[in-house]
Amino acid sequence: MSIGRQFFSWLLFFFPVLVQAQPADSLQIRKIVNEILVNGQAYQNLRDICRIGPRLSGSPQAEKAIELTRRMLQQAGADKVWLQPCLVTHWERGAGETAYLVDSAGTKFTLRISTLGNSMGTDGKDVCGELLYINRFDQVDAMGEKMLRDKIVFFDLPMNPTHIRTFQAYGESGIARRNGPSLAAKYGARAVLVRSLASNVDAYPHTGATRYNDSFPKIPAMALSTQDAEWIAENMAKGKKFTACLRNRAVMKGEVLSYNVIGEIKGSVYPEEIISIGGHLDSWDLGEGAHDDGAGCVQSIEALRALHNLGIRPKRTIRAVMFMNEENGGGGARAYLDSAIAKGEKHVFAIESDAGGFSPRGFSFDLGDQAYGQVKKWAPLFAEYGIHEWERGGSGADIGPLKKIGTALCGLRPDSQRYFDVHHAETDVFSAVSKRELDLGAAAMTALIWLVSEYGLTL
Amino acid sequence: MSIGRQFFSWLLFFFPVLVQAQPADSLQIRKIVNEILVNGQAYQNLRDICRIGPRLSGSPQAEKAIELTRRMLQQAGADKVWLQPCLVTHWERGAGETAYLVDSAGTKFTLRISTLGNSMGTDGKDVCGELLYINRFDQVDAMGEKMLRDKIVFFDLPMNPTHIRTFQAYGESGIARRNGPSLAAKYGARAVLVRSLASNVDAYPHTGATRYNDSFPKIPAMALSTQDAEWIAENMAKGKKFTACLRNRAVMKGEVLSYNVIGEIKGSVYPEEIISIGGHLDSWDLGEGAHDDGAGCVQSIEALRALHNLGIRPKRTIRAVMFMNEENGGGGARAYLDSAIAKGEKHVFAIESDAGGFSPRGFSFDLGDQAYGQVKKWAPLFAEYGIHEWERGGSGADIGPLKKIGTALCGLRPDSQRYFDVHHAETDVFSAVSKRELDLGAAAMTALIWLVSEYGLTL
16 A cells, blocks of 8 residues: 555656546545445435335335335435336236146146246136247247247256356346247247246246237246256256146236436536436335345435535536336336436436446446546546446446437446346345445445546536 | 457567467466356355354364365365364353343343353353443553453444455454453453454354463453444443343363365476465354355365366466364464475465455465566456456465465455455355355466466566
8 A cells, every 4th residue: 555655646746737636536535435334324225125025117116115215315415306207017927826847747846937027927827838948049940830839938048157247148048038938929839938047046036027029929938947947957858848837817007107216416517417326216026126226226325315415516416316117118217318308408427226236346338439538537546446347338228218318328337246146036135235235336336426527528 | 348359469469479378378267267167066065065064173063074175175186185184272162152231220131142262261150240341442551450350341343344345444343352352351351242343233243263362361252243232332322331241161172183184286397386275174163154264165176176177287286275273273274384394395376265255356465576576467367357456465374374485375355345244153154155256266266376387486
């Protein structure tokens, strides 16, 4: 540490202009980080949100979470808090979902499943068929109707463990969950089982949205726990055959009115320039939506709280946004963009935390070359907090639409190793979140938006 | 990614000598990492070690773990596996430890405590006294006998949350656990309660070794859960007074024979140059010693397994060492050094993993300037695995003694945010470990020792 400081003093001596802003910025960031580590409310807030239960769009729990986070934003010291109306997808899993296999000897094996989000239901009746095992998505077209007709298709695409960033594996293997049901339906399959998108092997199925292609029949689809998936794969590799039956009462109820929850601190110098920091308030209907994405919500609220508590009045307007309906429709994201356009708002920067409340490792930027050059210069300020990865890439599903109006976008990149152990599963609960990891993520985002607020960005 | 590769090709063109080794090393490291992420046995091995239960030195569980890891090293493909005798501290907590407070109204409050390791017992009798609250260690001498005589001293030194690396806070606040009992005894205190060294606030006490100064009476000492510590602090700040009573049957049984477990792959070119990779096999007698330090043991075994399974014959000898008695005596570390000296072995490098099985963030090096210059050049090879922190600093308690014979030392630096939530507590169990995080730590260490094995170090 002392060597670093000596070197720094030397730099100050020879290059006074070049590094002028650094020491003050560094001190201010340290204040922000300390405030969050010492007085942070994100963890308590997350506990309270999780106590509501899962918050699927259109559910009573989602409505409770809207009211709760509205109050949290007021308590955090926002100048103004409001609810922004949006139309959201209302889908319900229904009671009594089950699936089982029957082997050639008539033995029955109950499976640990979770109906995929937005999936059709079976009206509580068994939909049965011979189980067809597929572990390469690119082979489906070649197999065609001859092999898929009247089958229950089981897509077994494990996440590739060699990708260091688990999101890459999620994106690749996710094709089966997203597109598998409609592709199977194209060739006459009756229903689909998909291996859960999980990086571990356990008994918990992981749900998530599927996307039907309107050109083909909409067939029911369920996620299967990774343990069950491996058991089936092993047995079918030995030549065993199964009949599979699925039953549920899932129903798509259409669109209903809900809200994004927004709180802002008005900018002191450029109040018309808006910086958004957000996560999404809705979650899947399993677990508590702690990492996905209660974490992003409470981190965003924490950013306002920390600035307010420190008496930092940002030059630009900072808005914390709890988006609704990220998981299965994107209604909140659309409403936020539409409102920005309708009001002619100037959105200079938006950052989203929707990758879990884990130790922050860096940021992913989706913005122009000049703006990237600006933010990249701030990287050294973050190294002492273990934040080293400044890269270009995607931001978040909720802020993504703002790209249409030229907003510079950014995604918080937490350590991704544990995310897909709990993502969209019963295991995504408050106790899976570490207070320090959550706080450090909030601190990283708060420091970054404070810098943007101070210096602006050339868009 | 493509920009990086273009830049790299450009470098190759202009500086063929400078970067010559990079592409081949990078590919070899990728092979090692993939082998561990795809075929890794560390997680299963950790599960099996944890099933034995906690492994305090001299306990039957420690003996079972010796035999189990001996077999694991054989199965991993070590050329040779042996047990290295060492004398270890044998301390037992005994049954029925309790502590409680009584307020002035006679109301009794049971405390969640754990006797500190190596602490004296009370022979099953209550040791009682007025509770004295101390939250600044540097005030004890000024308070002196006048205030401490016949008291039960409660040291309430929370870990400083503003240190990003939690080990720094552990080191600072740890003075109370290490030196508090003897300092309090110096001034006539009857017993000591120490706030658990934990970065979270919960109901679990965290034990750990205390060190008696032979100049003063040895008084009993217990760790108190952070929840209880905060409750007491709040109540005493309001002026409440308590009598505290402690009771246990802890007993120091002296030294007994135990073993380090060692497996090695002989070097193909410089077999006399030894590289050690290790963790410690003993643990505290709470929980399962999963992060501390089952993780380091299975990562070290995994290094041998991965090299063996890939058919990589290292140029230098690589030894995986499960040290015994790190927690409360260091007997294994001494025996390893003594044996090295007695046999005139040449130990060129040693790395230890004893900071939990979390996502690796970097390495801490304790070696000469020239050797540090060499290893620092390898840093770019690790960036794609999220490993960015190459710094000088301590290594590990077990390999530390090798410094006397000039060995270059290194400690794996995992993400430290969650470590002190579970460290030395009932919560340090297998289920608190993430397979991917554990594997990535093993991969980082294996890649590093492979590089040292290939290129050597100038000592």
